[in-house]
Structures are given as structure tokens and as C-alpha cells.
Amino acid sequence: MAVFRRQRSPQLFSSRPAGALRTLFMIATSIMLMVYDHQTGSLKQIHAALATVVWPVQVIVDAPHSLLTWAGEKLATHRALLTENEQLKSQLLQEQATLQQFAALQQENQRLRDLMQAAAQVTGRVSAATILSAALDPFRHLVVIDKGTHDGVYQGQTVLDAYGIVGQVTRADPLASEVTLISDPGQAIQVEVNRTGLRTLAVGNAELSQLTLPYVTNSADIKEGDLVVTSGLGGHYPAGYPVGIITRFDRDPAEPFAHVSARTAADLSSGREVLLFWPSQPPPQTELAPKPAPVIKVVPKSGKKRP
Amino acid sequence: MRELSAPRGVWVIAATYLAALILTVWPLPQWAEVFRPAWVPLVTIYWCLWLPERVGVIIAFFAGLLVDALSGTLLGEHALALVLVAWAALWMHLQVRVFPWWQQCVVVLGILALHALVLFWVDGMLGYTVGAAMRWMPTLVSAALWPWILQVLSRSQQRYHVG
Numbered sequence: 001m002a003v004f005r006r007q008r009s010p011q012l013f014s015s016r017p018a019g020a021l022r023t024l025f026m027i028a029t030s031i032m033l034m035v036y037d038h039q040t041g042s043l044k045q046i047h048a049a050l051a052t053v054v055w056p057v058q059v060i061v062d063a064p065h066s067l068l069t070w071a072g073e074k075l076a077t078h079r080a081l082l083t084e085n086e087q088l089k090s091q092l093l094q095e096q097a098t099l100q101q102f103a104a105l106q107q108e109n110q111r112l113r114d115l116m117q118a119a120a121q122v123t124g125r126v127s128a129a130t131i132l133s134a135a136l137d138p139f140r141h142l143v144v145i146d147k148g149t150h151d152g153v154y155q156g157q158t159v160l161d162a163y164g165i166v167g168q169v170t171r172a173d174p175l176a177s178e179v180t181l182i183s184d185p186g187q188a189i190q191v192e193v194n195r196t197g198l199r200t201l202a203v204g205n206a207e208l209s210q211l212t213l214p215y216v217t218n219s220a221d222i223k224e225g226d227l228v229v230t231s232g233l234g235g236h237y238p239a240g241y242p243v244g245i246i247t248r249f250d251r252d253p254a255e256p257f258a259h260v261s262a263r264t265a266a267d268l269s270s271g272r273e274v275l276l277f278w279p280s281q282p283p284p285q286t287e288l289a290p291k292p293a294p295v296i297k298v299v300p301k302s303g304k305k306r307p
Numbered sequence: 308m309r310e311l312s313a314p315r316g317v318w319v320i321a322a323t324y325l326a327a328l329i330l331t332v333w334p335l336p337q338w339a340e341v342f343r344p345a346w347v348p349l350v351t352i353y354w355c356l357w358l359p360e361r362v363g364v365i366i367a368f369f370a371g372l373l374v375d376a377l378s379g380t381l382l383g384e385h386a387l388a389l390v391l392v393a394w395a396a397l398w399m400h401l402q403v404r405v406f407p408w409w410q411q412c413v414v415v416l417g418i419l420a421l422h423a424l425v426l427f428w429v430d431g432m433l434g435y436t437v438g439a440a441m442r443w444m445p446t447l448v449s450a451a452l453w454p455w456i457l458q459v460l461s462r463s464q465q466r467y468h469v470g
Binding site for chain 2: 019022023026027029030031032033034037038043046047050051053054057058060061065133134135136137138139140142144170171178185186208269
């Protein structure tokens with residue numbers, strides 16, 4: 001290790017190629033970029049330009065998967081297609097039967113909401129997108145989808161799948177967008193327990209498809225298996241969509257809050273198809289502000305239900 | 308000869324970086340994700356050691372920006388880490404070149420530890436502190452892979468006369 005000592009062989013450490021000044025300049029530029037990107041988020045053009053440069057890489061990485069899917073579709077036999085068609089038809093019939101009931105329920109819900117003068121449920125339209133198979137930073141739960149601002153995707157948009165909330169668009173580039181999953185350690189989502197109306201927060205932790213509900217008191221009425229849905233407060237997510245199912249509820253008298261965790265309703269680990277959600281009304285932030293009444297009303301209701 | 312053909316084999320350097328970027332985002336099963344080698348830093352170390360007059364902190368910076376765009380991290384996070392990697396590799400490139408392979412592995416381990424430290428530090432400031440123990444896995448795996456990286460890259464360098 002003596003070779004490392006500067007005094008013995010100074011000519012070995014010629015600073016020519018590194019260029020101390022150049023290195024310092026690059027370091028300063030990187031730090032400035034990070035600070036700007038984090039605090040102002042005003043580097044949209046640079047992000048968009050870089051995203052366009054790396055777009056081919058994402059396509060190359062996704063190619064084997066899409067090629068396999070394509071080949072599978074082309075090589076599917078007539079018989080297999082017929083069977084699948086049959087299955088899908090019967091499934092559709094079942095879903096339609098459920099939907100009939102749903103329409104009636106929705107009308108009833110609307111009437112009751114009118115009686116209570118509560119805000120209307122946010123409805124909207126959805127459009128499908130595919131998750132590209134590129135792996136992102138392993139310590140964050142991010143995915144890239146194949147729709148961008150060209151398709152009307154915007155930052156903060158809600159992303160769903162067939163079973164529940166997937167996450168939100170955290171960056172919309174022209175050709176692709178980055179979606180942060182609800183299980184990301186930096187994400188929190190406003191939820192309510194469907195059975196009791198108890199409102200709380202669900203935050204992501206290190207595990208994929210796992211959520212923690214850190215602010216549930218020991219006396220709260222929660223059971224394992226309870227469905228947790230979005231409450232719509234905060235205005236980021238539309239209300240009433242499934243978020244997760246409670247998998248653990250441990251009371252700890254020594255601590256102010258219970259240990260509560262949930263499994264995400266959406267298939268975050270292996271799903272490839274997601275739905276982008278466009279609310280039909282402007283985001284409910286403005287709409288919630290003048291009507292605090294339903295928020296107050298729900299609290300005693302959850303207490304009353306307890307035997 | 309070398310002075311005459313200055314831009315010789317630029318495409319080889321570009322191709323190794325492209326391959327490294329592709330491998331960086333190539334889908335792996337969930338459990339294997341933390342063992343993914345740090346491909347772009349490895350390629351940067353190689354070119355900074357053997358071609359310091361061509362590849363340096365500026366190329367490392369732009370490669371880092373591409374990694375940031377690909378992996379969805381803060382813009383400049385990987386750029387900063389890679390600039391430091393390039394600087395460290397350039398600083399000691401003359402000794403490391405004559406080191407036996409196992410000693411090179413130790414040096415690469417040290418440089419990549421610096422890389423991981425920068426990423427960990429920035430992520431820590433952003434609040435991403437989970438999985439701290441797993442953060443050193445890519446460093447260990449990459450350092451263990453160094454002899455093979457060296458073989459593959461030096462062969463392609465000789466074959467295509469990159470200089």
C-alpha cells in the first residue's frame with residue numbers, strides 16, 4: 001500500500017486527466033441539479049429531453065416481453081381462442097349481473113348523499129396503459145408506463161388496476177410516465193375503513209404490496225380482513241376505490257398507536273395492465289373546502305356502531 | 308498513430324455504455340434486484356483506468372444523468388456519484404493498471420463503496436432509508452465481477468483498437 005503515498009512517487013498522481021477544476025465544476029453542477037430538481041421541480045424540459053434519450057433503452061428492455069406476448073397471440077390456436085372467448089363471455093355475464101345491482105345502488109347512494117347534502121362522488125373515465133418491464137431504483141417502488149403527456153397523462157394522476165389503487169403519476173414525460181406505487185416508502189394515501197368509516201393514513205414501507213397504517217389508536221374498531229378504501233380527502237385520489245385489506249391489527253398498550261398493516265388490493269407485484277383515471281370534474285380540492293359537514297358527521301357514526 | 312486517429316473506436320465506448328444502461332434496467336425477479344451489479348460505474352472505472360485521456364468526469368456526468376432518467380432518481384444523484392467514481396479512478400489509474408487482479412478488485416470495491424455512499428447519502432436526505440443493509444450488496448457483487456469485466460472490456464478494446 002506504500003505506492004499510495006504521494007511523497008514516494010509524485011509523478012504517478014499527475015492531476016492532468018482528472019482536472020481538479022473540472023471535477024469540482026461537475027460536482028457542483030450535480031449538486032445544483034439535485035437541489036433544483038428536489039425543491040422546485042422546475043427541470044421539466046431537462047427531464048423530458050433525457051426521457052426521450054433513454055426511451056429507446058426502455059423499448060429494448062421491454063422488447064423480449066412484448067415479443068413473447070405478440071408471439072403468444074399469433075400462435076394461439078383456434079381452439080384455445082374459442083375456449084378463452086367462452087370464458088370471457090361467461091365472466092362478462094356475471095359482471096353485468098353485478099353491475100345491474102351497482103347501478104341501482106349508485107342511484108340510491110346519490111339520493112342519500114343529496115339528502116345529507118354531501119359532496120357527490122367523483123366519477124371519471126379510465127384508459128388502459130401497459131407497464132414497461134424496465135426495472136427502476138430497487139429502493140423505490142416506481143414503474144414506467146407507455147403513456148405520456150401526448151395521451152393526456154398529467155402529473156398527480158391516479159393510476160388504478162382491476163382491483164384497486166396502484167399509485168399516482170409522479171412524472172409525465174412526452175412518451176412515457178413514471179408512476180409511484182402506493183407501497184413506495186415515500187407515499188402516504190388518505191384512506192377510510194369501509195366498514196366503520198374510520199379515517200386514517202396508509203403509508204408505504206419497504207415491502208412491495210404492503211402498507212402500514214401508523215396512526216390508528218389502540219381503541220379503534222378495526223379487524224383483520226377489513227377493506228380499506230380511499231377517502232378522497234387531500235384531493236389526490238378519488239374517493240371510494242379499494243386500497244388494501246387489513247392483514248394485521250395488534251394492540252400495544254405501551255404505545256399510543258396500534259400496529260396495523262394491510263395488503264394492497266391492487267396487484268402491484270406482477271400486474272402489467274393498469275388504468276389511468278381522469279376525473280370528470282376538476283380535482284375535488286376546491287369542492288371539499290366549503291362542505292366540511294360530512295367529515296364531522298362520520299366521526300360519531302363510527303363510534304355508535306361499536307357494541 | 309494514436310494522435311492521428313483521435314476519435315477511433317468512440318462507438319465501442321458508446322456501445323459499452325449502452326449495454327451497461329440496458330443491464331441496469333433489465334427486469335430481474337424481485338429477490339435478485341438487490342444483487343444487480345452497478346454496471347455503469349464498472350464501465351466508467353474501466354475506461355477511466357485504461358483510457359483516461361478520452362473518458363473522464365464529463366462523460367461520467369452525462370452517463371449519470373441518463374441513469375437518473377432511467378431509474379427515476381433525483382436528477383444529478385447518479386451523476387454526482389459517477390463523477391466521484393471517475394475522479395477516483397483517474398486519480399490512481401497509473402498504479403491500478405499494474406496491480407494484480409485481486410488488488411484491483413479491492414480498489415474497485417473501495418471506489419464502488421464511495422458510489423454507494425453518495426447514493427445512500429442523497430436517498431437518506433430524501434427520506435429513503437429503508438433496506439440500508441442491502442445497499443452494499445451491489446458493491447460487493449460488482450467488485451467480485453471485476454476480473455470478468457476487465458477481461459471482456461480489454462478484449463473488446465484490443466479487438467477494435469480503441470485508443
